[in-house]
Amino acid sequence: MLSSITSRKEWVFFATLWRSHPWLTATWWALILLQGVLPAVFVVAVGVLVGALADGAPIRTPLILIGAVFVLMQLLTPLHSQVGSLLGEHASDRLHDRLLVAAGAPEGVAHLENREHMDELTAARDFDLGMSGPPLHLSMGIIAGGLVEAVAGLAQAAVLAAYAWWAPLLVGGAWLSTHWLLRESTQWDRNTGEVLDAQRRAEYSYRLAVDSPAAKEIRLFGLANWLTDRFASDRRTLVELRWQATRLRQKPMRWMVLVLVVSGGLFFWSLGRDAATGAIDLGQVSTFAYAAVGASALAFGGLNWALSLAAEGVMSVLRVERTMSSTAAARAVVSGRTPAEGMPAAEIRFRDVTFVYPGMSSPVLDGLDLTIPAGGSLAVVGVNGAGKSTLVKLLCRLYDPVSGTIEVDGTDLRDLDLESWRRRISAIFQDFIRYELPLKDNVAPLGATPEEVLEALATAGAAGLRDLQTVLSPGYENGTDLSGGQWQRIALARVMCAVRQGAGVVVLDEPTAQLDVRGEAEVFDRVLEATEGCTTILISHRFSTVRRADRICVVDQGRVVELGSHDELMALKGTYARLFELQAARFNEEQDGSDDAA
Structure with missing residues (x-):
């Protein structure tokens, strides 16, 4: 029983x-209880005041009590609201810290390229960006409002016990029964693939509108x-999916209306009868009547929709943590x-390497054999x-082969200390x-020292960039943006700086795609030197660079279908x-066209 309670998402939240x-958190709960009890105290104080007026008794004490309760309710x-907002921000920060650690913990990238993950x-x-519900610092106020309503309804139903033992059961039970309807009409599953797809598309459309890289084409x-x-x-679409999930769970309301009418009618009939016979005075009638009406807060209080969304967001973070440590660990x-x-002092060897991306059936690498001499x-x-x-x-060990091995100087790459190996690699990706x-x-x-950074920039052909404190974004004060070619040179400079700090393997995956042919050749000659x-290891579609x-x-x-020097492969005619x-012919045609135009 206890485990079933503690495993509920609301408890976890x-x-x-x-x-x-x-x-x-303690302050937030204390304020919920205090705010919930105050309306009941106010109802009792008003009843005492009415009774005092009817009996001609002094009214100073009930007036002071009413005033004090009223001021407290306003303050x-x-x-x-402020306490809840601060608590929501603290919780959100902590959850995002945990999410960042969880997503960054696995050394590979398979978990970031898997659809389910x-x-x-x-x-x-x-969960805290307003995509599927209010941010947590706003949700805390909505959640607190529901809990305050619940406490207020219970407290005012409890006041009815002073009238008759059955009164809180009759009135409070009738209002509580409405939760069957409210619970069923406000639940929806936000974690279906359809909902998450809609959420992802909406976010992507929004980012296209507000992010600068897409601005040129959009305009x-x-x-x-x-x-x-x-x-x-x-x-x-996202709202409609949510609405459909809600609407399909609605139940007929006529039974709820009937229950409320019957229970309320019985209570007020009994209250009126006792007032007519003098069994209770005017102050008591006022207190019990207001308390019965105030007990209606039970219908609207409790664990509301905002709690469901916020709790589901927390559960998502916890599931990501479990996924990163279990499913991705496979x-x-x-x-x-x-x-x-x-390392490597002699060679890197791919020995019968096969690799299939998760979720795909056909291999990307299929029994690949390749030896790369060191140096x-x-x-x-x-x-x-x-x-x-x-x-x-x-x-780079972002993935491991499905079968076969990658060996460095005869040692399986998986047996090398990962951090130590990655210090030996410097890479620029597409x-x-x-x-x-x-x-x-x-x-x-x-x-790195300023001198090392400037040397790396010079090697990458970006010697003109010398103000090392300039922020490379126009969104900051005195910040600036760069051309695609300049950015690519900075990425190359990052590689060169790592080489100066001890990297012995350089991976260049389309390193100069945004440079012209001459710029690429110039940069690659500098990089080789x-x-x-x-x-x-160079990956490129430009053969003018590849031939070097x-x-x-x-x-x-x-x-691997061909391996050799440029001259050897050209002689092979494969x-x-x-x-x-084919590429040389196209380049010559472009050059001839340029000359004719000139």
Whole structure:
């Protein structure tokens, strides 16, 4: 029995409040009880005043009592609102801290690319953003209002016990019975895939409207009205899903009306009869009549819809924590113990590596064999979807192979200490991060001397950026934004800075896609010079850059189909030669067109 109570989401929610800030939680509950009792005290005081007036007795004491209760009722409401808001903010901050730790704890990224896990993360992340209900600091006031109503209804029903033992049972029970209707008509399942999809689409539409990266296209193509309509449609869908779930649970109200009419009629008939016979005086009639009406608060008080939504948000965070530590652990990246300092000294070898992304049936890598000599440069080319970026993810141990092994100097990569291995790797990915932070923190987030940062910028071709304290976002005072090419050079500078701090493996996944051909060639020559002695792996679609690598690997359908130097592969006249000639012909056509135009 006790376990079934403590496992309820409402219990978990209130326990979370207590753990987030015990003192504020205790104050919040004390104010709920005090605010709930005061209306009953007010009703009794008014009854005493009426009785005193009828009997010609002094009225100073009941007037003072009424005044004191009235003032307290006016003061406690804003005070309770402020306490609840602070408590909600504390709880929200604590939950988001836990969510951040939970999402960042697994060393791999499978949990962030899994649909079921993303649904949980969406619900947990958005519970306090107003996407599915009021933010927690506002919900606390609504939750408190329901609880105050419940206490007020119970307290005034208890006053009726002074009239007759059956009165609170009759009147209070009738009002409490309405909760069957209210509970059924306000519940809905916010965690269905359909609801979460609608929530995700609404959020995405909103972010397109308010985030600057999409602003150019939205305005250029005249998409403002289209985007507004889309957001309104997505939000309408979310509201309709909620409404449908509520409407389908409604029950007929006629029985509730009948119960209330019968119970109220019996009580007031009895009260009127006793007043007519003189069994109770005028003050008592006033007290019991007001208390009976005040007991109606029971119908509207209690655990309301805001509590349901807030509690579900808390449960989502807790489920994410469990998911990150259990479900994701089935494919978790587990650290070994062998230190990776100085590796690779000889080679990195992919031995019969097969990999399938979670939820997919066909492998991305299928028995791939590849040896990468240490200290040299290898370019990986292939059509989109061939498995090039997946190879990089496995090397960085963001995933582990489904079968086969990746060996570094003969040691299984899974046996290496993960933190030690990642210190040996420096990488730029296609979707590199643009940190809204000062330039120095973009180049060296974990710290470096100003000289090291400036050298890294110069190597990456961004020597013109020298104010290391400039925030790279126009949203901040004296902040600035950069072109796509400048951002890419900063991402490369991040790699170069890591190399200077000890990284021995450099991964460049489409590192210069936003630079022109000449800029790319210039930057890559600088990178090769700066990373001499490192093991450099380049993924690029531009063969003018690829040909500069010591060796070139052609990947197709998850396997290595060609491997050699540029000259060797051109002589082979296979896939690489065909792709190179196709791109070279296109480049020459573009050059001829430019010359003719000139």
